[in-house]
Each structure stands twice: as structure tokens, then as C-alpha cells.
Amino acid sequence: MSYVSPSELVTKMIDAGESKVFMSTRDTVIRAYMAGAILALAAAFAVTITVETGQPLVGALLFPVGFCLLYLLGFDLLTGVFTLVPLALIDKRPGVRVRSVLRNWGLVFVGNFAGALTVALMMAVIATFAFSVDPNEVGQRLGEIGEGRTVGYADHGAAGMLTLFIRGVLCNWMVSTGVVAAMMSTSVSGKVIGMWMPILVFFYMGFEHSVVNMFLFPSGLMLGGDFSIADYFLWNEIPTVIGNLVGGLTFVGLTMYATHARTGATRPRPTTGKAEDAEQEELEVPEKVGA
Numbered sequence: 001m002s003y004v005s006p007s008e009l010v011t012k013m014i015d016a017g018e019s020k021v022f023m024s025t026r027d028t029v030i031r032a033y034m035a036g037a038i039l040a041l042a043a044a045f046a047v048t049i050t051v052e053t054g055q056p057l058v059g060a061l062l063f064p065v066g067f068c069l070l071y072l073l074g075f076d077l078l079t080g081v082f083t084l085v086p087l088a089l090i091d092k093r094p095g096v097r098v099r100s101v102l103r104n105w106g107l108v109f110v111g112n113f114a115g116a117l118t119v120a121l122m123m124a125v126i127a128t129f130a131f132s133v134d135p136n137e138v139g140q141r142l143g144e145i146g147e148g149r150t151v152g153y154a155d156h157g158a159a160g161m162l163t164l165f166i167r168g169v170l171c172n173w174m175v176s177t178g179v180v181a182a183m184m185s186t187s188v189s190g191k192v193i194g195m196w197m198p199i200l201v202f203f204y205m206g207f208e209h210s211v212v213n214m215f216l217f218p219s220g221l222m223l224g225g226d227f228s229i230a231d232y233f234l235w236n237e238i239p240t241v242i243g244n245l246v247g248g249l250t251f252v253g254l255t256m257y258a259t260h261a262r263t264g265a266t267r268p269r270p271t272t273g274k275a276e277d278a279e280q281e282e283l284e285v286p287e288k289v290g291a
Contacts, residue, residue: 002187010087010260012183013253017084018093020076021100025107028076032111033118035075040119040215042066044138046203051141060204064196067175071182071195077211078108078241083176083248087257109241116214123215124222139223146220149208150231161239164208168243169251171207174198176248180256208240 004012020028042063050059070077085104088096125131127139135143153160181194202209217225217232 002185002190004184004186006256006260009180009183010256013084013180013256014087014091014093014261016183017081017086018088018096020081020085020104021088021093021096023104028104028107029111029114031075032078032108033115034073035070035077036112036115036117036211036214037119038070038073038075038115039066039077039112039211040116040123042069043212043215044119044123044142044219047141047145048138051138057204060200063203064178064199067178067199068192068195071179072188072191076108076111077175078105078112079172079175079209079211079244079248080179081105081108082172082245083179083253086249087253090254090257091261112211113214116211117218120215120218120222123219127223135223139219142216142219143223143225144220146217146225146232147227149213150217150227150235154231154235160235164236164239165243167206167208168210168240169247170205171202171209171240172244172246172248173251174202174207175209175244176252180252208236208243210237210241210244213237213240 023031042065045066046059046063048059049062050056053059081104085101089098089101123142124135124139127135127142153164156163175198177198178195181198182191184194185191213236217227217236220227221229221232
């Protein structure tokens, strides 16, 4: 059968986290680079569709194609390793230490950022004919997104920061659900269906994804967005990364682990025997008939 039960699923999650901890630096960075680049292309694709059709839902419906491709190719996003890698530490897998978890997160962050930045530069070149003309309509929209989702939060102060953090939490709740959902099936079609649904939710709802933002905000800076690099890191990337960590680990990784890998004690069953149950049923029959 193509369906993987939850108990088996959690074991696969822990195994996946352990394998990422011990992956070589070279492979970790390459896989993270390609994940960041593919997701950035998907974000550019979704923004282009939204601008050309005027329908954000259409862009959101098609954005998950990038996530599905990078997952099926075995590449790694920061949001995914936030959820999976700590499980190997919590499960006390041999050789897994806090330092090795942080090492993995750091390498994946660098790789994702480099891949997304590469695509951001390429898209900026396309939108401006190599910076020789003003940005086209898609380029202008990318600049507006970067400005609205940095300065827009800053205008609200602490309330804006909290909103940004919560959007980061909700984002990786959905994205990590997509990562886990892909493990519920052994078929390509089952994996794609499992991933598509939560990724659609996160993108259409405008939640904050740290890797998508690694593309959107550098693009915005290159294409005339009225915000600074400091605005980007302080009023988006850093709070988003923290929110993504909390959302993925708390609402997906730890909950799955707690209820399927370390299940609670079962409640005691009733002690009445079959004879007593049958006698009780016979006593109740006349009352039902009389009624």
C-alpha cells in the first residue's frame, strides 16, 4: 500500500533528521542552494501569474509546483530541517548533538540564501533588461512586496513585529505539514497531493516563509523598493526565521513525535465480563419493549 501509517511516518521523520545531521558539508550546501533557487523561481512564477491575471488565487494554486519539485529531487529547505533535524536529537540518536543540529541549520540557511539570491539577480536582470530600463510590471510588483512587508510592519511597531512572528509560525506549520505529508505516501502522486494542499494555504494567506523572502526582498532592493537591507533583516528575515522554527517544530515535529513516537499510557479498560454484560442487556430489553 502507498499509505504510511502515522507511527511509521514518525520513524521516517526521525531517520530523515538524523541523515541530514551527518550529511557532508558539500552535499548539505549544494542541496540547500538548489532548494532556495527552485523555490525562488516558483515565487517569481507565482508573482508573474498574479500580475498578469490579476488573480492571486491562481498564483497560489500554481506556486506549490516549485516545492514539490525540490522535495522530490531531495533538496533541503531551512523550514523543513527546522522540523526534522531536532527530532533526531530529541530521540537521542547516537552522535547527534546540539552543535550538529545548529551546524545543519547554518549550512542550509547559507545554501538557501545563496540559491535564492542567484535567482533574485537573474530576475532583476530580466525585469530591467540588465538594469538598462525601469522595471517592468512584474519587477515593480516585486519592489512593492518587499517594501510593504518590511516598512509596512515597522509602521506598527511592536504590534507589527508580533504579527510578522505569528505569520512566520503559521507559515511553517503549513510548510512542515507539507514536508511530513509527502512522507505519508510512497507514490509520486500521493506525495504531490500531500504537499500541494498546505503549501497552497500558506502562500495564498500571505504567511511569511524565510526562504521565499530570501528571494522577494533582495529582488525588491534591486528593483527600486523603498526599504533598506537593515529593514529587511530586522523587520522580516530574522523574526520570520524564528517564527518558522517555532511553528514547524512546535505544531508539527513535536506534536507528531509526542503522540506517535512517545505515546501516552492507554486508559484502563472496563473490568466487566461478558456474562455480566449479557445479563445487563437482558434486564434492559423489557424496558425498551414496554416503552
